[in-house]
Amino acid sequence: MLLPKFDYNAPATLDESCQMMASYGDRAKLLAGGTDLLIALKKKTLTPTQVVALDRIDEIKGFCSDQDGLFLGSRTTAAEIAESDLGPAGRVLSQAAAQVGSPLIRNLATIGGNLATAMPAADMAPPLLALQASVVLQRVGDQREVLLSDFFISPGEQVMLPEEIMSMIVLPRLPEGCGGAFEKLGVRKALERSIVSVAAVISMADDGHTIQGARIALGAVAPTPMLALDAAAGLSGKKATAKNFAAAGKIAAQEANPRGLRTSAVYSRLMVEQLTIRALTRAYEATKL
Amino acid sequence: MKKCHITFQLNGITREVLVEPNQTLLQMLREDLSLTGTKYGCGEGDCGACTVLLDDEPVNSCLILAAQADGHRVTTIEGLADGDKLHPLQTSFIENGAIQCGFCTPGMILSAKALLDEQPEPSELDIRTAISGNLCRCTGYQKIVESIKAAANNCQGES
Numbered sequence: 001m002l003l004p005k006f007d008y009n010a011p012a013t014l015d016e017s018c019q020m021m022a023s024y025g026d027r028a029k030l031l032a033g034g035t036d037l038l039i040a041l042k043k044k045t046l047t048p049t050q051v052v053a054l055d056r057i058d059e060i061k062g063f064c065s066d067q068d069g070l071f072l073g074s075r076t077t078a079a080e081i082a083e084s085d086l087g088p089a090g091r092v093l094s095q096a097a098a099q100v101g102s103p104l105i106r107n108l109a110t111i112g113g114n115l116a117t118a119m120p121a122a123d124m125a126p127p128l129l130a131l132q133a134s135v136v137l138q139r140v141g142d143q144r145e146v147l148l149s150d151f152f153i154s155p156g157e158q159v160m161l162p163e164e165i166m167s168m169i170v171l172p173r174l175p176e177g178c179g180g181a182f183e184k185l186g187v188r189k190a191l192e193r194s195i196v197s198v199a200a201v202i203s204m205a206d207d208g209h210t211i212q213g214a215r216i217a218l219g220a221v222a223p224t225p226m227l228a229l230d231a232a233a234g235l236s237g238k239k240a241t242a243k244n245f246a247a248a249g250k251i252a253a254q255e256a257n258p259r260g261l262r263t264s265a266v267y268s269r270l271m272v273e274q275l276t277i278r279a280l281t282r283a284y285e286a287t288k289l
Numbered sequence: 290m291k292k293c294h295i296t297f298q299l300n301g302i303t304r305e306v307l308v309e310p311n312q313t314l315l316q317m318l319r320e321d322l323s324l325t326g327t328k329y330g331c332g333e334g335d336c337g338a339c340t341v342l343l344d345d346e347p348v349n350s351c352l353i354l355a356a357q358a359d360g361h362r363v364t365t366i367e368g369l370a371d372g373d374k375l376h377p378l379q380t381s382f383i384e385n386g387a388i389q390c391g392f393c394t395p396g397m398i399l400s401a402k403a404l405l406d407e408q409p410e411p412s413e414l415d416i417r418t419a420i421s422g423n424l425c426r427c428t429g430y431q432k433i434v435e436s437i438k439a440a441a442n443n444c445q446g447e448s
Contacts, residue, residue, distance in 0.1 A: 001333075002311070003312075003313065005290045006310060008291075010356070010359070031357075034352050034353060034354070034357070035352050038313070038351070038352045038353075039352070042332060051354075053356070053357060102334075102421050102422025103347060103422050104423075107346040108348050108353070189421065190421035190422060191335055191422060
């Protein structure tokens with residue numbers, strides 16, 4: 001498969017790349033890990049005349065933290081996130097990153113790309129929704145922070161303007177006593193697009209048994225990655241018991257909005273229920289670490 | 290389309306190449322530099338036949354633009370042997386009968402090399418995970434896993 005013709009640009013700074021995107025507009029496409037873009041170019045589903053590679057921009061790679069939270073550069077790879085210790089709650093993200101594609105893909109694929117392509121089954125989207133992440137979108141002379149829950153519009157579509165570049169993903173600091181876990185269902189263990197994925201983050205009260213708050217996010221069961229708000233709200237103030245987790249699983253299954261494209265909607269809902277129970281159980285275990 | 294002038298390390302040697310912006314790393318290696326050990330399989334990152342090491346990490350060379358290699362180190366299967374002396378993984382694949390049609394072998398060996406360089410004593414799960422992006426259509430996985438284990442043991446014995 002041959003790639004269509006385009007010009008290759010490799011700006012050295014974020015400012016320079018913003019300027020390029022401003023002047024090229026929708027004639028240009030950003031190249032981060034390339035694991036989605038190159039396939040789209042080969043299939044001619046995207047035909048930009050300019051490709052702007054973010055390879056040289058080190059300021060948007062890696063992560064740092066302060067009292068407000070964790071800041072992940074958008075060009076950080078899935079492999080780097082998978083190998084990081086992000087704590088008892090943040091592990092929900094590293095577990096998901098470890099299941100992206102294959103080791104070969106994970107060495108290239110970036111967290112920013114995983115979000116910007118806005119696929120309903122994107123592995124890292126549910127954990128980031130559960131962690132209340134927001135993304136920082138940069139353009140010439142301006143930047144805005146968008147909550148990830150307001151970011152996705154439809155399959156392949158999100159709120160970014162053609163001239164915007166995602167520089168960072170921000171994870172607010174969570175209280176002590178939080179835990180997280182990620183569950184993914186596929187027909188094989190590698191190179192698999194999720195049939196259903198569930199990310200759960202729960203925070204426990206000081207007694208260690210009462211749930212203070214929970215966030216549950218679902219992948220591949222709606223046009224966009226989504227939060228199961230009712231299922232999570234139902235857990236507040238309840239004890240962390242198998243019975244309560246099972247009830248949350250049932251509610252999450254109802255909240256899911258599967259279109260029955262890759263599996264039947266009935267099966268998707270059943271799997272949402274089971275995976276939600278598993279994710280909550282493992283998230284609770286993680287709170288004790 | 291303006292051509293890109295790139296400088297990179299290929300199998301330990303600095304190379305300067307003029308590439309088309311829409312050329313993949315795989316195309317440059319096979320067509321311009323005649324390094325046909327790296328195979329073209331699916332072209333979509335699903336099969337791993339095109340695996341090369343980019344700064345010591347295994348990647349799909351069909352999903353990287355040649356221009357992106359600028360300033361980086363690329364290792365292909367041709368860069369593993371030391372003159373006539375094969376790399377321990379290459380020897381192990383031959384001795385353990387891990388090569389059937391051979392199409393996946395360069396990718397398998399490079400993924401295995403990256404694993405052993407980082408983890409000299411991998412578990413079987415580590416090995417199977419490390420080669421999970423490399424498909425063998427002859428389905429000779431068992432021999433491949435055994436070869437990687439044997440190579441790991443041999444390397445341990447040597448050091």
